[in-house]
Amino acid sequence: VNEATPAQKIGEGWGSRIGVILAVAGSAVGLGNFLRFPGQAAQNGGGAFMIPYFISLLVLGIPLCWAEWVMGRHGGSRGFNSAPGIFSVIWPHRLSKYLAMPALLIPLVIYMYYVVIEAWCLGYAWSYLTGDLMLGSDPQAYGAFFDKFVGAGEDGALLKRGGGNLMWLVVITFVLNFILIYRGVARGIETFCKVAIPAMAICALIVLTRVLTLPPDDSGRTILDGLGFMWNPDFKALAKPSTWLAASGQIFFSLSVGFGVIINYSSYLKRKDDVVLSGLTASSMNEFFEVCLGGLITIPAAFLFLGATVGDQGTFGLGFNALPNVFAEMPAGRFFGFLWFFMLFLAAITSSLSMLQPVIAFFEEGFDLPRPASASLLGLISALGSGFILYFSKGMVALDTFDFWIGTTLIVILALIQSILYGWKLGIDRGAKIAAEGAKFPIPRLVQYLLKYFVPTYLIVILAVSGYKDL
Numbered sequence: 001v002n003e004a005t006p007a008q009k010i011g012e013g014w015g016s017r018i019g020v021i022l023a024v025a026g027s028a029v030g031l032g033n034f035l036r037f038p039g040q041a042a043q044n045g046g047g048a049f050m051i052p053y054f055i056s057l058l059v060l061g062i063p064l065c066w067a068e069w070v071m072g073r074h075g076g077s078r079g080f081n082s083a084p085g086i087f088s089v090i091w092p093h094r095l096s097k098y099l100a101m102p103a104l105l106i107p108l109v110i111y112m113y114y115v116v117i118e119a120w121c122l123g124y125a126w127s128y129l130t131g132d133l134m135l136g137s138d139p140q141a142y143g144a145f146f147d148k149f150v151g152a153g154e155d156g157a158l159l160k161r162g163g164g165n166l167m168w169l170v171v172i173t174f175v176l177n178f179i180l181i182y183r184g185v186a187r188g189i190e191t192f193c194k195v196a197i198p199a200m201a202i203c204a205l206i207v208l209t210r211v212l213t214l215p216p217d218d219s220g221r222t223i224l225d226g227l228g229f230m231w232n233p234d235f236k237a238l239a240k241p242s243t244w245l246a247a248s249g250q251i252f253f254s255l256s257v258g259f260g261v262i263i264n265y266s267s268y269l270k271r272k273d274d275v276v277l278s279g280l281t282a283s284s285m286n287e288f289f290e291v292c293l294g295g296l297i298t299i300p301a302a303f304l305f306l307g308a309t310v311g312d313q314g315t316f317g318l319g320f321n322a323l324p325n326v327f328a329e330m331p332a333g334r335f336f337g338f339l340w341f342f343m344l345f346l347a348a349i350t351s352s353l354s355m356l357q358p359v360i361a362f363f364e365e366g367f368d369l370p371r372p373a374s375a376s377l378l379g380l381i382s383a384l385g386s387g388f389i390l391y392f393s394k395g396m397v398a399l400d401t402f403d404f405w406i407g408t409t410l411i412v413i414l415a416l417i418q419s420i421l422y423g424w425k426l427g428i429d430r431g432a433k434i435a436a437e438g439a440k441f442p443i444p445r446l447v448q449y450l451l452k453y454f455v456p457t458y459l460i461v462i463l464a465v466s467g468y469k470d471l
């Protein structure tokens with residue numbers, strides 16, 4: 001019983017409390033906050049989206065996030081860092097490790113397409129530096145640039161995309177991710193997040209200030225109209241189950257809940273480390289970045305240029321297509337454009353790292369592979385996957401499809417499994433006791449009941465109803 005855990009044996013563990021919070025926040029704050037959130041909100045009627053969104057945050061997101069922190073630290077204290085190990089600690093049954101498979105599959109598959117978008121961000125940042133993206137005030141020009149960049153048009157040949165640069169950008173992004181992952185939890189992930197998150201906040205605040213002070217466009221639309229599109233509630237959409245599925249999908253995606261990511265990160269905590277306040281702090285940081293920065297930059301700015309068609313851009317298209325128009329119009333737009341896409345790139349790396357670590361932990365634990373071998377194996381698998389996506393996907397199609405199936409549907413299923421595991425297998429009384437260790441305040445009792453009864457029921461209902469109605 002006194003044996004060192006596998007993680008401790010190889011010296012794996014967080015360096016500091018603020019470090020782990022920033023690492024989880026780094027996982028949470030990503031393209032989801034700045035691209036996916038505005039895209040989802042726009043597609044689901046703007047203001048109509050925000051009510052299900054906040055309800056989902058309170059009754060699903062935060063409770064499940066706590067459940068993951070608690071289960072992760074608990075599994076870690078028993079010597080497990082991978083989801084199959086942690087699930088088996090909580091429910092010692094041979095099915096447990098199979099139920100944990102989505103917790104490996106989801107981050108891995110999301111990584112495969114996420115890293116491609118990450119590379120776009122790097123490419124866009126670079127294109128602002130070189131001035132290639134200063135295309136003047138013709139909105140068409142940016143759409144064309146984007147299509148050429150991602151290979152959406154007729155001429156989608158892989159090697160021609162991004163002016164021949166896309167492949168390199170993807171390779172650079174991959175290598176950077178794997179260097180950091182190879183350095184490990186504290187020396188790689190934590191060190192990077194501690195620098196990247198403050199840097200992101202500064203860049204985003206500068207861009208936000210600029211966007212909110214934009215002059216009206218030619219037709220007299222002001223930035224206030226854009227804000228209104230996002231923030232005026234429209235209660236009609238509440239009757240649509242798909243809006244609720246989209247809202248809970250966005251909450252999960254954004255908080256990195258239901259991915260097997262938080263459960264892995266928190267397994268590197270020490271037994272007496274607080275989970276309640278840390279979980280809440282990381283989630284609050286995420287919401288600040290999403291609602292205050294992402295929500296106030298992309299949609300209002302895009303609305304100025306696209307008007308009511310902001311909803312037709314696909315999940316990830318908005319930030320790439322619409323914002324460059326805004327940068328073109330503003331003084332020193334080249335600098336702001338660079339800042340924005342560089343910020344996106346940082347946000348994306350701190351997230352993609354967290355998609356790799358769960359799988360690394362699984363290779364280390366399940367196959368007893370040392371870190372270099374785990375990292376190489378994962379590098380190979382994910383490179384094949386990304387290559388496949390790049391090759392077959394011209395433009396956004398594959399990304400949007402994956403995003404719907406994995407990013408919206410499969411994570412709801414994993415969240416369901418986790419809530420049952422926490423509420424019924426670990427049990428809310430034990431859960432509360434474990435959570436209280438090292439915590440300054442307990443998880444509210446109401447949240448425990450939500451996790452046991454409400455969350456699983458709600459998730460089953462949304463899955464059933466939206467599956468029936470939309471598919």
Ligand code: PHE
Nearest residue numbers: 028030031032033253254256
């Ligand atoms: N939460 C991240 C974002 O908002 C995405 C993410 C998904 C991170 C899955 C980790 C795991 O972009």
